[in-house]
Amino acid sequence: xxxxxxxxxxxxxxxxxxxxxxxxxxxxxxxxxxxxxxxxxxxxxxxxxxxxxxxxxxxxxxxxxxxxxxxxxxxxxxxxxxxxxxxxxxxxxxxxxxxxxxxxxxxxxxxxxxxxxxxxxxxxxxxxxxxxxxxxxx
Ligand code: CMP
Numbered sequence: 001x002x003x004x005x006x007x008x009x010x011x012x013x014x015x016x017x018x019x020x021x022x023x024x025x026x027x028x029x030x031x032x033x034x035x036x037x038x039x040x041x042x043x044x045x046x047x048x049x050x051x052x053x054x055x056x057x058x059x060x061x062x063x064x065x066x067x068x069x070x071x072x073x074x075x076x077x078x079x080x081x082x083x084x085x086x087x088x089x090x091x092x093x094x095x096x097x098x099x100x101x102x103x104x105x106x107x108x109x110x111x112x113x114x115x116x117x118x119x120x121x122x123x124x125x126x127x128x129x130x131x132x133x134x135x136x137x138x
Contacts, residue, residue: 002080003033003138005126007115010068013037017105018071021114024087024101025075033138034074034131042066048129051122061110072130076138081123084116 006025008018022032040048045065052058075084089100093112096103106112117123127136 001076001078002120002123003074003076003127003136004080004084004117004123005115005130006073006075006084008071008073009111009113009115010064010070011108011111012105012113013069013071015105015113017113020105021101022073025073025084028083028087030075030077030080030083030087032073033076034127034136035071036130036135037069037071038130039069040066048126057110064110074127074131074136074138081117081119085118088114088116 006021008021012018012021025032042062045062046053046058049058049062049065052061055061077083087101089096089102091102091112092109093102093106096106101114102112117126
C-alpha cells in the first residue's frame with residue numbers, strides 16, 4: 001500500500017470536475033483517505049512548489065494555484081503514486097494519453113486540472129504540507 005497527494009487545481013474546481021476526478025480515482029483502486037478544500041495564499045503555493053523555484057513558470061504557477069479554491073486529497077492504494085500519474089496523464093495535456101484526466105479536461109500546460117506527487121519523498125512532503133496524522137483516515 002502506498003499513499004500519494006492529489007490536488008484538484010483551481011481550474012478543475014472552476015470547471016466542476018471534482019466529482020469526475022474522484023470517480024476516476026475510486027474506480028481505479030485509489031481510496032480517498034483524507035480530503036479538504038483549500039484556498040492557498042501566494043506564499044503557501046510558493047512553499048508547496050518550492051522545488052520549482054528556479055523554473056520560468058514558478059511565478060505564474062503560484063499565482064494560478066493561489067487564484068481560487070483547490071481540493072487536496074490523500075489517495076491510498078497499490079502503486080498509488082504511479083497509478084495516480086497514469087490516470088492524470090502527461091503534464092502537457094497535448095501529450096497525455098486518451099482517456100486521462102488531463103487529456104479530457106485540461107486546456108493549458110499550467111492549468112492542467114490536477115497535481116499528483118511524483119515519487120515517495122515528494123508524496124510524504126506534500127501529504128504533510130496539507131494534512132496532519134489525525135486528518136488521515138487510512
Ligand atoms: P504539476 O504536476 O502540478 O507540477 C508542476 C506544475 O507546473 C505542472 O503541474 C504545471 O501546472 C506547471 N508546469 C509544468 N511545466 C510547465 C510549463 N512548461 N509551463 C507552464 N507551467 C508548467
